[in-house]
Amino acid sequence: MKVALVGNPNTGKSTLFNILTGLNQKIGNFPGITVDKKTGNCRLSDGRNAVIIDLPGTYSLYPKSKDETIVFEVLADKNNDVHPDLVIIVSDASNLKRNLLLYTQVADMKIPVVIALNMMDLARKSGTHIDIDALSTRLGVQVVPISARQGENIEKLKEAIQFSSAIPLQNETIKVESIAPGLISKIQEELLIDHPYAALQLAHQHENLRFLSSQESDRIEEIEQEFSFHSQKAQASETIERYNFINSVLKETVRQETNAVSETVSNKIDKVLTHKVWGFLIFFVLLFVIFQSIFAWSEYPMSLIESLFVWLTESAHNVLPPGVLTDLLTDGVIAGLSGVLVFIPQIAILFAFISVLEDTGYMSRVTFMLDKVMRKVGLSGKSVVPMIGGLACAVPSIMSTRNIENWKDRMITIMVTPLVSCSARLPIYTVLISLVVPDKKVAGLINLQGVALMAMYVISIITAIFVAWVMKYLLRAREKGYFIMELPVYRLPRWDNVLLTMYEKVKTFVVEAGKVIIAISIVLWVLATYGPPGKHAAIEKKYSSAEYINKYSPDELELHRSSELLETSFAGVIGKAIEPAIVPLGYDWKIGIALITSFAAREVFVGTMATIYSVNNDDSHISSVTDKMRQARNPETGLPVFTLASSFSLMIFYAFAMQCMSTLAVVYRETKSWKWPLIQFAYMTALAYIASFIVFNLLK
Numbered sequence: 179m180k181v182a183l184v185g186n187p188n189t190g191k192s193t194l195f196n197i198l199t200g201l202n203q204k205i206g207n208f209p210g211i212t213v214d215k216k217t218g219n220c221r222l223s224d225g226r227n228a229v230i231i232d233l234p235g236t237y238s239l240y241p242k243s244k245d246e247t248i249v250f251e252v253l254a255d256k257n258n259d260v261h262p263d264l265v266i267i268v269s270d271a272s273n274l275k276r277n278l279l280l281y282t283q284v285a286d287m288k289i290p291v292v293i294a295l296n297m298m299d300l301a302r303k304s305g306t307h308i309d310i311d312a313l314s315t316r317l318g319v320q321v322v323p324i325s326a327r328q329g330e331n332i333e334k335l336k337e338a339i340q341f342s343s344a345i346p347l348q349n350e351t352i353k354v355e356s357i358a359p360g361l362i363s364k365i366q367e368e369l370l371i372d373h374p375y376a377a378l379q380l381a382h383q384h385e386n387l388r389f390l391s392s393q394e395s396d397r398i399e400e401i402e403q404e405f406s407f408h409s410q411k412a413q414a415s416e417t418i419e420r421y422n423f424i425n426s427v428l429k430e431t432v433r434q435e436t437n438a439v440s441e442t443v444s445n446k447i448d449k450v451l452t453h454k455v456w457g458f459l460i461f462f463v464l465l466f467v468i469f470q471s472i473f474a475w476s477e478y479p480m481s482l483i484e485s486l487f488v489w490l491t492e493s494a495h496n497v498l499p500p501g502v503l504t505d506l507l508t509d510g511v512i513a514g515l516s517g518v519l520v521f522i523p524q525i526a527i528l529f530a531f532i533s534v535l536e537d538t539g540y541m542s543r544v545t546f547m548l549d550k551v552m553r554k555v556g557l558s559g560k561s562v563v564p565m566i567g568g569l570a571c572a573v574p575s576i577m578s579t580r581n582i583e584n585w586k587d588r589m590i591t592i593m594v595t596p597l598v599s600c601s602a603r604l605p606i607y608t609v610l611i612s613l614v615v616p617d618k619k620v621a622g623l624i625n626l627q628g629v630a631l632m633a634m635y636v637i638s639i640i641t642a643i644f645v646a647w648v649m650k651y652l653l654r655a656r657e658k659g660y661f662i663m664e665l666p667v668y669r670l671p672r673w674d675n676v677l678l679t680m681y682e683k684v685k686t687f688v689v690e691a692g693k694v695i696i697a698i699s700i701v702l703w704v705l706a707t708y709g710p711p712g713k714h715a716a717i718e719k720k721y722s723s724a725e726y727i728n729k730y731s732p733d734e735l736e737l738h739r740s741s742e743l744l745e746t747s748f749a750g751v752i753g754k755a756i757e758p759a760i761v762p763l764g765y766d767w768k769i770g771i772a773l774i775t776s777f778a779a780r781e782v783f784v785g786t787m788a789t790i791y792s793v794n795n796d797d798s799h800i801s802s803v804t805d806k807m808r809q810a811r812n813p814e815t816g817l818p819v820f821t822l823a824s825s826f827s828l829m830i831f832y833a834f835a836m837q838c839m840s841t842l843a844v845v846y847r848e849t850k851s852w853k854w855p856l857i858q859f860a861y862m863t864a865l866a867y868i869a870s871f872i873v874f875n876l877l878k
Contacts, residue, residue: 179226179227179228179229179263179264179339180228180229180231180260180261180262180263180264181220181228181229181230181231181262181263181264181265181266181339182231182233182252182253182260182262182264182265182266183195183230183231183232183233183266183268184233184236184249184253184265184266184267184268184280184284185235185267185268185269185277185280185296186235186236186237186269186270186276186277186280187235187236187237188235188270188542189235189268189269189270189277189296189297190268190270190296190297190326190327191232191235191268192232193326193327193672193675194266194268194294194296194324194326195216195218195230195232196675196678197326197329197332198218198220198230198332198336199218199219199220199230200218215231215260216231216232217229217230217231217232217260218230218232220336220339222336222339222340223336223337223340224340226340228339231252231260231262233248233249233252234246234248234249236249236280237276237279237280238279238280238283239253239280239283239284239287239379240382240383240413241383241386247383247386247387250379250383250387251387251388251389253265253284253287253289254287254376254379254380254387254389255389257389258389262289263290264289264290264291264292264339264342265284265289265290265291265292266291266292266293266294266335266339267280267281267284267291267292267293267294268294268296269281269293269294269295269296270296270297270300271295271296271297271298271300271301271306271308271323272297272300272301272304272306274295274306274308274428274432275421275424275425275428278424278427278428279417279420279421279424281293281317282351282352282420282423282424283375283420285317285319285351286350286351286352286354286373286375287373287375287376287379288372288373288375288376290342291319292319292320292321292322292335292338292339292342293314293317293319293320293321293322294322294324294335295308295310295321295322295323295324296324296325296326297325297326297327298323298324298325298330299325299327299328299330305434305435306432306433306434306435307432307433307434307435308323308431308432309430309431309432309433310323312430312431313427313431313432316427316430316431317427320338320342322334322335322338327669327672350374350375351420351423352416352419352420352423353419354374354375354378354416355374357378357412357415357416357419358378358381358405358407358412360405361381361401361402361404361405361407362374362377362378362381363377364401364404364405365377365380365381365398365401368397368401369394369397369398378412378416380398381398381401381402381407381409381412382409382412382413384398384399385399443668447668448543451540451543452543452546452547457543457547458547461544461547461548465566468528468531468566468567471527471531475523475527476523476527479522479523480520480523483516483519483520483522483523484516484520487512487515487516487519487520490508490512491508491512494507494508494512495508505703505707506700506703511696511700515696519688522684522688525571525573525574525577525680525683525684526680526683526684528567528574528575528578529574529577529578529679529680529683529684530676530679530680532563532578532679533671533675533676533679533680534671534676535563537669537670537671537672537675537676538668538669538670538671539668539669540668541563544562544563548562554647555643555644555646555647555650556586556587556590556646556647556648556649556650556651556653557587557590557591557594557646560579560582560587560591561579561582561587561590561591561646563575563578564576564578564579564591564595565591565594565595565598565639565642566598568595568596568597568598568600568642569598569599569600569635571600571602572595572596572598572600572838572841572844573840573841573844574683575595575598576592576595576596576841576844576845576848577683577686577844577847577848579591579592579595579848580848586653589653589849589854590646590649590650590653591646592845592848592849592854592858593645593646593649593854593857593858593861594642594643594645594646594649595642596836596838596841596858596862597638597641597642597645597833597834597862598638598639598642599634599635599638599639599833600780600838602780602838603634603780603832603833605783606780606783606828606829606832607630607631607634607829607832608631609787609804609807610820610825610826610828610829611627611630611631611825611829612627612804613804613807613808613820613825614820614821614822614825614826615627615630634829634833637830637833638833638834641833641834641865645861645865686847704748705747705748705749705752705774706744706747706748706749706775707747708747708748709743709746709747709748709750709751710746710748710751713746714743714746714747717739717742717743717746718739721735721738721739721742726738744771745768745771749771749774749775750767750771752770752771752774753767753768753770753771753773753774754767754770756770756773756774757770760773762871762874763824763827763828763831763867763870763871763874764821764823764824764827764828764870764874764878765824765827765828766812766819768787768810768819769819769828772787773831773835773837776832776837777837777838777839780832780837780838783832787806787807807819807820808820821878822877823873823874823875823876823877823878824874824878826873826874826877827870827871827873827874827877828870830866830869830870830873831866831867831869831870832866833866834862834865834866834869834870835862835863835865835866836858836859836862836863842855842858842859843855845858
């Protein structure tokens with residue numbers, strides 16, 4: 179039995195879905211469209227299993243986004259794999275007039291319906307009294323009063339699902355045929371449509387419905403022209419008739435007292451939190467707390483994860499016999515897995531905060547305040563949190579863009595968030611700044627190195643905003659960027675829902691993005707480990723000779739050997755091959771290798787430099803890395819490799835380039851296509867190259 183949850187945004191539909199399904203959830207995508215399909219299993223008391231489908235929130239069957247289009251497609255197309263046997267309309271009991279509009283449309287689709295009258299606790303507090311029996315009789319469907327947050331009457335709702343009739347409503351809420359006489363009957367006749375309202379909706383939406391063939395869509399267009407059908411006028415006429423019906427129902431079944439305590443409290447809080455001055459100050463303070471918490475709280479668990487994988491690598495080397503398979507397991511698979519799991523703390527913490535902000539109702543206020551400002555550059559108010567979160571890590575931030583309903587706003591946010599300097603860039607900035615910026619203070623307070631570091635972050639944010647403004651004009655979308663935001667009342671967060679959200683986001687990242695990351699890690703390991711035949715054997719022979727054994731200590735011998743092996747590896751060959759392209763930026767082939775290896779993760783740059791310049795790669799020897807890089811000379815000119823020009827050029831390159839396979843993997847996961855990560859990789863690489871070229875030539 180398939181049961182679809184349908185309702186307006188902010189009616190508690192997702193909360194009800196979580197309660198009914200628990201951990202038995204599966205997130206996929208609707209075929210051919212980048213919209214998540216959330217399904218889960220719910221065990222009924224008679225032993226049957228109900229598959230619950232959480233459809234995107236919508237105010238009516240007339241869509242304003244791709245998400246909302248899905249609702250009508252699922253309900254109208256009987257061949258759709260999630261076409262429901264029963265629809266549960268999740269309605270806000272404190273705002274029945276608005277919510278019943280969607281009910282009347284779904285009911286006229288002639289699909290069996292149960293109304294879950296949610297938020298009954300809020301309705302009672304606001305003085306709304308609903309005669310449930312009278313409402314059920316008047317509408318001719320089961321009406322179950324519930325409070326999903328409190329778990330009230332959930333078992334009764336399950337019983338309603340279990341005993342729901344498979345026979346749809348026979349009576350229409352309005353006379354649909356009167357809206358477009360002739361046209362509806364002709365569409366029904368020619369396309370074999372069972373119900374008149376489905377035919378009317380096809381007339382409105384046929385151009386965007388994927389289950390219609392091009393021939394069927396063209397025929398509907400011809401019928402529209404034959405009957406001079408005007409979509410907007412028909413929608414207006416229909417809406418008026420539906421609200422006349424709704425008003426008559428509410429007059430008989432709902433009584434409203436004058437007091438509205440919870441609404442008044444929320445309004446009083448809003449006077450502060452959405453104030454044009456104090457609202458912004460409070461929001462920025464809150465962002466500062468979130469930003470600091472992501473760094474501070476994730477540091478220890480991330481260190482534990484890293485230590486665990488260091489121990490796993492060492493143990494594998496000690497237990498397993500030496501050889502290619504052991505190296506592949508330790509340096510390829512385990513290293514790749516580490517690159518996935520190390521992000522778990524940041525993902526969990528960020529989504530915990532986002533879940534709390536959404537549950538309390540504050541996130542709606544944030545998007546309301548910032549929408550006008552952000553929309554000027556092609557973003558929406560909901561883009562703020564992902565971009566700020568990008569200062570910690572782009573991976574969880576891109577995942578959080580799912581809160582942005584509008585496709586264009588969400589895509590622009592996904593495309594520009596990696597430009598915001600993340601924590602992985604910090605080691606690169608620190609090493610390069612220490613090479614070329616003196617450790618001096620201006621006026622005894624302002625540290626020049628600190629100013630340079632802050633400048634890199636400011637540049638990244640300004641660039642992200644500029645690129646968003648450009649994409650505003652380049653990215654085309656049929657859907658209009660409406661900003662309809664309902665401000666729910668403030669409530670305490672549901673901690674079980676917060677934990678479930680954290681679990682789902684972490685699981686999605688590890689399972690989906692992890693597969694891609696591990697695969698790329700193995701490829702990078704192969705490139706850095708193997709080289710053209712004969713060259714590695716000659717190097718091994720050279721460093722096994724008595725001459726070199728006597729010349730160097732065991733540690734120095736191993737470091738020189740590793741450095742030369744890297745130079746002659748396939749990665750080294752690629753570094754030599756790309757050297758002509760990167761010389762204009764002030765880089766040599768060794769930096770070219772770092773550009774390649776750090777694609778796994780930007781922070782790998784420091785480790786690659788340590789290997790190339792024959793120093794130990796650990797935190798206690800970071801100064802040695804800096805010293806060796808400072809001493810590096812161009813063999814042809816004798817000049818330092820890391821000058822002011824080349825160092826700032828390199829920082830700009832890492833600030834703008836997509837040197838992070840984890841981010842590419844999660845963009846693929848979120849967009850369900852390789853098109854967007856490839857476009858992102860191309861434009862960011864081009865931007866990085868051009869900006870680095872300009873910086874190098876201005877400073878050299």
